[in-house]
């Protein structure tokens with residue numbers, strides 16, 4: 001099983017793909033797939049609030065009182081509370097309907113605005129879940145293509161953020177994201193990209209092996 005794949009983009013920026021629980025990440029920020037009320041929910045949202053504690057919800061309340069509900073595609077930050085990450089970036093992905101209601105643009109905005117917020121906060125590393133692929137029903141392959149493409153674009157002109165980790169909840173979703181990255185490399189003819197697979201901790205990684 002492939003537990004961890006690193007993609008070096010050739011300009012110092014890196015994207016990691018791994019299976020796991022995003023609440024355990026030690027990145028500067030983790031991104032929450034929230035809903036517009038910012039009042040918590042199930043899935044990754046519930047897990048983040050449970051692990052991070054009440055300080056996160058308190059800040060979310062203040063944000064909603066001040067600015068109202070968070071529109072899909074936008075992003076705001078709170079403390080990470082008890083998490084290892086200092087910040088949680090809350091964003092709202094699109095609810096999948098039929099793919100003709102602007103879903104891909106909203107999903108790209110969610111990733112883009114989260115990346116730009118992290119950059120404004122001068123953070124170096126950000127972890128993302130597969131936004132919208134759970135309760136919101138976005139098909140995994142299509143969501144992964146948008147996620148990878150948008151994050152690569154943002155990394156290319158980020159001032160501070162140079163590491164993104166996609167933390168996927170299942171091995172299947174991990175495979176989908178790795179495949180999306182390979183497809184994106186082909187699409188861009190990005191010969192400077194290099195994939196490094198690390199199957200187990202402590203084992204010397206092999207570069208550009210068949211993924």
Ligand code: APR
Nearest residue numbers: 021022033035041042043044045047132133134135136169
């Ligand atoms: N770590 C990483 N990924 C997780 C975790 C976790 N701890 N828990 C769930 N996931 C994965 C799911 O398997 C899915 O692939 O996160 C992805 C997104 O799923 P959801 O959490 O359901 O998010 P989304 O589809 O964007 O729906 C958002 O769900 O919980 C509510 O309040 C949230 O209403 C909002 C809606």
